Amino acid sequence: EAELRISMVDVQGRPSTASVIEDLRPKLAAALPGANLVLKELGGGEGAVRDDLMIDVIGPDPEVVSELADRVIEALEDQPNVVDLGRTGDDMAREIQIDPDPIRTAQAGLTHYDLALAMRVALEGDTEARIRRGHREDPIRVRMREFDRDDLTAIGATTIQTPSGAQVPLRELARIEEVEAPAAINRTNRDRKVIVYANLAFGTSGDTTAALKEALQVDELDPAYRIDVGGEEEQRAESAREMAKALGLAIIL
Numbered sequence: 001e002a003e004l005r006i007s008m009v010d011v012q013g014r015p016s017t018a019s020v021i022e023d024l025r026p027k028l029a030a031a032l033p034g035a036n037l038v039l040k041e042l043g044g045g046e047g048a049v050r051d052d053l054m055i056d057v058i059g060p061d062p063e064v065v066s067e068l069a070d071r072v073i074e075a076l077e078d079q080p081n082v083v084d085l086g087r088t089g090d091d092m093a094r095e096i097q098i099d100p101d102p103i104r105t106a107q108a109g110l111t112h113y114d115l116a117l118a119m120r121v122a123l124e125g126d127t128e129a130r131i132r133r134g135h136r137e138d139p140i141r142v143r144m145r146e147f148d149r150d151d152l153t154a155i156g157a158t159t160i161q162t163p164s165g166a167q168v169p170l171r172e173l174a175r176i177e178e179v180e181a182p183a184a185i186n187r188t189n190r191d192r193k194v195i196v197y198a199n200l201a202f203g204t205s206g207d208t209t210a211a212l213k214e215a216l217q218v219d220e221l222d223p224a225y226r227i228d229v230g231g232e233e234e235q236r237a238e239s240a241r242e243m244a245k246a247l248g249l250a251i252i253l
């Protein structure tokens with residue numbers, strides 16, 4: 001991930017920042033295929049790049065949350081001013097799942113913990129061994145070769161030592177399979193959360209938020225699920241609330 005900031009010259013005699021961004025967007029997309037590009041104009045004094053819109057989709061069922069996030073994406077794609085659209089929180093990744101057989105594991109005199117510990121050492125290694133170099137001892141990490149760590153056959157052939165001293169291949173003690181699982185899990189109060197983010201090429205986040213809520217019929221959602229709009233829109237709303245409090249206090253004083 002990298003960030004590049006460009007300072008523009010005085011506004012006189014040059015195109016607007018928004019038009020420069022729109023001119024650069026297709027050129028950069030063509031030059032960097034597959035890259036996730038975010039082009040955004042920073043406001044005066046703004047120190048960090050923030051998304052104009054950050055929509056939290058929250059609920060108890062991960063599948064329903066992902067479906068609602070799909071609806072949010074579709075609604076935003078219908079808005080002509082929405083750019084840099086993306087999501088996070090329900091990405092899937094490949095992983096190897098090891099499911100111990102309780103009967104065979106017990107017959108071997110082992111527990112689930114024994115299998116987990118043995119596989120952690122095999123896959124991640126440990127640093128119990130040392131090599132002496134002069135007056136210094138350096139740790140040595142011993143583990144499976146990188147390409148074997150993703151190989152079901154190699155993992156299944158990993159031997160586990162039983163209390164009797166026998167070496168038993170893992171495949172005889174557990175089911176080993178490749179599955180898809182969430183790459184990362186976001187939660188709010190134990191509910192699953194998917195974040196949809198976007199920037200605006202023109203217009204205000206308030207108008208876009210209003211159009212989004214109308215398209216999604218937010219008020220008709222199941223009460224167990226909610227769609228919260230944040231980003232710069234949330235900051236503006238918070239600033240407005242703080243100003244209202246300050247004005248109220250000034251009037252009282």
